[in-house]
Amino acid sequence: MINKFVSSVAEAVADTPDGATVMIGGFGTAGIPDELIEGLIAQGASDLTVVNNNAGNAEHGLAALLKAGRVRKIICSFPRQADSYVFDGLYRSGQVELELVPQGNLAERIRAAGAGIGGFFTPTGYGTELAKHADGSPKETREIGGRMYVYETPIHADLALIKAERGDRWGNLTYRKAARNFGPIMAMAARKTVATVHEQVALGALDPETVVTPGIFVQAVVRVDRVATQAGGIKP
Amino acid sequence: MSYTRRSKDELAARVARDIPEGATVNLGIGQPTLVANHIPATREVLLHSENGILGMGPAPAKGLEDYDLINAGKQPVTLLSGGAFFHHADSFAMMRGGHLDICVLGAFQVSATGDLANWHTGEPEAIPAVGGAMDLAIGAKQTWVMMDLLTKQGQSKLVQTCSYPLTGIGCVKRVYTDLATLACTPQGLVAIDMVEGLSLEALSGLIGLPLRTA
Numbered sequence: 001m002i003n004k005f006v007s008s009v010a011e012a013v014a015d016t017p018d019g020a021t022v023m024i025g026g027f028g029t030a031g032i033p034d035e036l037i038e039g040l041i042a043q044g045a046s047d048l049t050v051v052n053n054n055a056g057n058a059e060h061g062l063a064a065l066l067k068a069g070r071v072r073k074i075i076c077s078f079p080r081q082a083d084s085y086v087f088d089g090l091y092r093s094g095q096v097e098l099e100l101v102p103q104g105n106l107a108e109r110i111r112a113a114g115a116g117i118g119g120f121f122t123p124t125g126y127g128t129e130l131a132k133h134a135d136g137s138p139k140e141t142r143e144i145g146g147r148m149y150v151y152e153t154p155i156h157a158d159l160a161l162i163k164a165e166r167g168d169r170w171g172n173l174t175y176r177k178a179a180r181n182f183g184p185i186m187a188m189a190a191r192k193t194v195a196t197v198h199e200q201v202a203l204g205a206l207d208p209e210t211v212v213t214p215g216i217f218v219q220a221v222v223r224v225d226r227v228a229t230q231a232g233g234i235k236p
Numbered sequence: 237m238s239y240t241r242r243s244k245d246e247l248a249a250r251v252a253r254d255i256p257e258g259a260t261v262n263l264g265i266g267q268p269t270l271v272a273n274h275i276p277a278t279r280e281v282l283l284h285s286e287n288g289i290l291g292m293g294p295a296p297a298k299g300l301e302d303y304d305l306i307n308a309g310k311q312p313v314t315l316l317s318g319g320a321f322f323h324h325a326d327s328f329a330m331m332r333g334g335h336l337d338i339c340v341l342g343a344f345q346v347s348a349t350g351d352l353a354n355w356h357t358g359e360p361e362a363i364p365a366v367g368g369a370m371d372l373a374i375g376a377k378q379t380w381v382m383m384d385l386l387t388k389q390g391q392s393k394l395v396q397t398c399s400y401p402l403t404g405i406g407c408v409k410r411v412y413t414d415l416a417t418l419a420c421t422p423q424g425l426v427a428i429d430m431v432e433g434l435s436l437e438a439l440s441g442l443i444g445l446p447l448r449t450a
Contacts, residue, residue, distance in 0.1 A: 027287040027288075027306075027310075027324075028287075028303075028306055028310035029303055029310075030287070030303060030304045030305075030306055031304070053324075077365070077366055077367050077368070078365045078366065078367040079363060079364075079365055080363045080364075080365040081310075081365075088363055091363055092361075092363075098364075100364050100365070100366060101366075102366050102367075102368070102369075102370040102371055103286065103324070103328065103366070103367050103368040103371060104328030104331060104332055104368060104370075104371030104375075105370075105371070106324075107323075107324035107325045107327070107328050108325055108328065108332075110324075110325070111325040122332065123332065123374050123375075124332060124370045124371045124374055124375070125370050126374070126404075126405065127402060127404075127405040128370065128401065128402045128403065128404070129356070129401045129402075130366060130370065175321070176304050177302065177304040177305040177315070177321060178285070178287050178288050178289055178304060178305050178306060178321060179304040180288055180321055180322070180323055181287050181288050181323065181324050182323070182324050183323065184323040184325075185323055185324060185325045212323075228303070229302075229303035229304045230303060231301070231303050231310070231312075232303070232310060233310035234309065234310045234311060
């Protein structure tokens with residue numbers, strides 16, 4: 001019998017190695033899998049590369065992982081927020097490396113990894129500072145149909161931590177409102193994907209026409225209690 | 237002759253006036269968000285939010301905030317009947333794929349030919365953050381900028397060449413400011429309208445660039 005439900009967050013993230021690339025779903029605080037991040041902090045893996053849209057809010061979730069000194073590098077589009085002071089401090093003191101990626105390129109690089117694409121040409125960022133490699137050399141460009149494009153590579157991960165709403169034992173998932181954001185594509189891009197759900201449902205209970213993430217992209221599911229998503233990224 | 241600047245709401249109303257019935261529109265973080273308040277209820281306009289919402293509605297009543305339903309600025313919003321949620325790759329395909337009719341963005345600087353600088357001041361102490369600005373700038377069928385014409389120090393934000401790091405090249409079609417509305421063209425700036433009492437010559441003087449009229 002296939003059963004992807006695991007009984008605890010600790011069990012779900014137990015095998016995370018040092019140096020892993022970890023994708024974490026969420027935009028602002030919506031869709032951030034706080035319980036899984038707390039589990040990763042307790043598990044102890046370090047020297048991590050984290051992929052998330054932002055760089056943490058206040059001192060919980062991703063900010064707590066940063067504060068615990070577990071993150072070597074963050075790949076994101078929008079690190080600077082009203083309450084991103086943990087990241088700001090680490091970045092200014094050179095304790096965390098930043099790869100800044102335009103948000104659509106971030107999403108498409110994640111999608112490409114999950115879809116087995118070796119990279120793609122995008123018009124986004126052409127002619128800007130973000131069309132350069134970390135060493136300052138220009139990324140490959142190409143003219144296609146009279147327009148200029150930049151070559152971007154896929155982002156693969158060892159582990160994806162995502163927050164869903166309902167799930168069954170085959171790993172089929174649905175999400176809640178705009179908390180969906182990066183969940184479906186990160187689930188595709190990681191060797192192992194762990195999802196939290198608020199409702200554990202029987203096979204067949206999810207309408208097959210509305211399954212958002214098919215179970216093939218999910219390796220472990222943990223049921224967690226619902227906690228209302230808190231405001232984040234804005235001035236109180 | 238004296239003239240009065242458009243207030244933030246007057247500027248938002250001026251932008252809203254040009255958004256046609258049936259348009260799909262993305263309003264950027266900050267000032268552009270105000271435009272939604274000035275689209276008449278009789279005009280059906282679909283608002284897109286980069287985090288995966290089409291058919292975004294206004295802010296909820298106090299006490300009904302749901303932080304799983306937020307806009308690009310992370311403020312709570314609502315969903316209209318008929319609205320839809322989708323993941324980030326689809327959301328940015330809507331931009332990059334040319335499916336959005338209009339996006340309205342803030343800016344540090346815009347060049348006469350429509351280069352946009354709105355993501356980074358380039359100062360050594362500044363932490364860069366780009367978000368969806370580069371995707372929006374080059375993706376929408378029309379990119380409009382909404383900003384004050386002059387900096388607090390009185391320098392024009394419409395320039396011959398942007399000194400701040402670029403967001404996109406030649407992507408801005410129109411600039412709505414507190415003093416005038418202008419089009420960016422490969423041949424330079426075209427004045428569309430000015431606040432009452434401001435002459436074309438005086439506007440050209442403030443900007444420091446030649447202007448044509450439509």
